[in-house]
Amino acid sequence: MKTLHKLITLCFLVGYGVISHAQCEHDVSTDPNNSHNDQLPDLQTSGPPYSQDQRYLNGLDWWTPNSYSLDNMMYNPTQPYTTMSNIQSYNQNISDYQYLRKDLGGEYVHPDNGWELMLANLGRYPDNVTIHNNVDLTSIPYLGFYNRYTGVFRLFFQYGYNEPPVDAVDGVKVVLEYKSSSASGILRLAKGTDRTLDKGTVATKLFAVAPPAGQINFWKSVDFQLTYDPCVCYYPSQLSIDFEFFSVTDFKLYGRSISIEQDLIDANGNVVNADFLSGIDVSNGSDMDGGYVMYKTMGDLVDDYISSYQAYKDELDAVNQYNEDLEKKLVILKAFKDLVVNGTSAALTAATGMPWFGALEQFAGEVIGKDSIDLDPLVEQAKEAISKEATTFINKFKTKKEPTKPSMPTASFTEMQFSGTMSDYTPVNGPTFFTPGSFMNNDDPNNTLNDLQNAPHGYPVYNSGVGVFALLESPKVDFSSSSPELINQISYPSNPNGTIYFNEDLRTYQMKLSEPLKYTLNPALDIESYTMECSYRITVKRNSILDAMEWSDAYIDAANPFVYSAHYRQYIQAFNHVGATANVVSDSMGTSAYDIIDRHMITSSTPFSAAEQALWKAGEPILDRDCVIVFNSLSVPVDAFNTLVPSMGVETQYAYYNSSSYADPSVPAVDGLQYTLQAVELKVQLHIVYESYDTDGYKNEGTYVFTYPVDPNDIAYLNDTEIVPDIGGSSSDIDASPENLTFTDTYFDGSAIDGCVLNGSTYTCQCWNNLTIDGDITVANGYNVFMLAGNEVYQVNNSQVAPEVVVDIQPILDYSSPTPEATTSYVESFCAGNSPNGTAYQANLSKNHFDRVNDEEDTLPIDQPEYLAFNLYPNPTSSSVAIGFVCSTGEDLHISLLDMTGKTLSTKQISAAYLTEGVNVNELDLMDLSSGYYFVVLKSGNLTKTEKLVIQK
Known part of the structure; x- marks a missing residue:
């Protein structure tokens, strides 16, 4: 458990590095019962001295009234708004918004639960008294709230009166965006992963979709997840909110057109x-x-x-x-x-x-x-x-x-058909405002509200840094992979064509941080204590071997069909070992063994049965597909993560056929079956207890999980070199000890006890993490008990422990290199661009792609559209014409011949069973027709195509 001793920290910081970094740590509260803000906009419009404009200090008690009055707000000059309901008031029939109702399990949007007022547009300044003259946003009232304990930004808004064509819509797309080149790291969550602040920002736009609210005076609402950026005040930036009200309609259109030849x-x-x-x-x-x-x-x-x-x-x-x-x-x-x-x-x-x-x-x-x-x-x-x-x-x-x-x-006539979805959008511009925490009341020309009378929406009422946790720099790791070790080989002679080889080999992978993690927590939060654990998610991959031996009748000998018809197969045994450099340990972590494909090799000379022949012959070669294995390492306290060495292994079993009669140069070597590193991710699990109490009387607390892809450039490859040799067979193998142990009213009398080893008259009960004692622990005469925990010991329910029991903490994980939070001076240097490690803050720069380790991902299958096309040859013609067509509808094809008046002269139908992929050809007999213009029409499913045919005799 990490505990922040604030008094000691504050004393230590006096006179040390508080000028630069502390600028982003604003003292702000929007609770109207105790509203204060040390970074209000300047009351003057130009030049010092700077004074505090109290109009921007919050005075709105948003949770008490039943409704809010909307002064100077109107949808249009003939339709002024009057009131909006309280943000907690929602129609119970609107299930999309029930998460906002406390009586239905939602959270009460109240300051005691961490909520702050971020944005307000009710026709007044945030003081809730002064009417503003800004008419730009009078048509769209809104209230924006931010939860400092979760990082959630929740926006309530309304537009119009639910009347067509504007507001009787299917939904609203709300966009939160950095429109200019200046950005920050608070939107950096993308693709379900986080990014370190030494990487450019790839997410400069977030959007959420809100359904209709159901009634005129009810708000629509969306949520956005924000993250912590300690450098926002170094690089001022502005966010924008825009709205797109949309209606979606399914449609089908049919049409015909005519074209003429004219000079x-x-x-x-x-x-x-x-x-x-x-x-x-x-x-x-x-x-x-x-x-x-x-x-x-x-x-x-x-x-x-x-x-x-x-x-x-x-x-x-x-x-x-x-x-x-x-x-x-x-x-x-x-x-x-x-x-x-x-x-x-x-x-x-x-x-x-x-x-x-x-x-x-x-x-x-x-x-x-x-x-x-x-x-x-x-x-x-x-x-x-x-x-x-x-x-x-x-x-x-x-x-x-x-x-x-x-x-x-x-x-010339053309017939067409369209079907799909038609969307109608009504765009509405919302506010542009400073990134929370980036506005400073100083002489920076980039941090000035030029005309406060006309820019009341540009200042965030909660002007303090948002988010909870930030990893400053990308993790640096060492990665080793051993050469494949052949641990077993069995050969089966095959008469007359060669030998079947059955091989087993092993390759191990290890990983370790090459330098400590650099992280920081938001100092604006009232953190009482926190615990932090880290783990790796490691993905290895074997690419497909497309030239692997294919199945064919040649591999089945009807007279003697046995082992030589075997083919490649793989059996994977994946396992984890976790160790540290000082105390080498390992853990099987639920060893998983599974067949990649269900094929079994025949190990005797007994001929195949008919069913077995069909199994092997019909099977697909297993090497023509990618194969991926994902390892999740142990999650350990951050102070032990520096020395953690997870070790993963892949045991591969495969059979191959070597025959002079069926020699195949494309048969891969042993190395072709091995797995290479595909991706590395760092997972951080953070649990924080805050000093404040919520509306139910409990301490505010939160658990947060972050995932950071490790940049390929930050991985050092140590090929054929193990970081810790023979990690699986060491004397400190975690396999011998469980992760946690719990003893409930246990009596040690010489009998076997789960989790304990009895050596003579002494029990040793050891786990590498936490030990829990629940109830009374008693010991028979002549026996002694050692209970050893690697991390914590918990005694619950007034438990009593006999004097013959020794309870102690003996860490197995290595805590000799702890990882504290980055110092204030380190964060200042990092934000200023002169990090001691050479990697500095880059999150204010936009980057338009994602960094990945060998960024290869499965693609979603896309349904190919139905297609019908054809040509006529020759055209003009005299006696017959060939129709070359392509049809992918999967349905029967109908061919019709029409004259100029539209009269059908002949028809024929071709069954879908006779249509092949690619070009099909069918011929029409025209001997009985006179010279003139005709039309050939092809129809299949919902598709119809028409071409002009000229007959000359």
């Missing part, structure tokens, strides 16, 4: 229809004309066709109209003869079977009624035809040849 330049070089590409009619300034540009252009195309067609029609009128009259008269007379002269039934059920009925529908449909042919108009038209001159019948078969019809205008 853009005439014979004289002038642009034709210049407004076509611009979308605006340049010949007329009216914006309304722009809507008709496309239609006008299409109209020009149609007019050209109409002109040509009119000449054709004029010529045709003298021929075709005459012929149509003849056809009409002929069918009238045929119908008249059957229905009137011969007396055949005029009912439609009977007439539809007559050979002349189709022509009657085409040329004289007016005589056809609902149920029967109307005889009256039929007779009248027959009389008229008969009364004409005789040439009607003489010449009726002498039809004239029709004139040549002009070509129709051509166009």
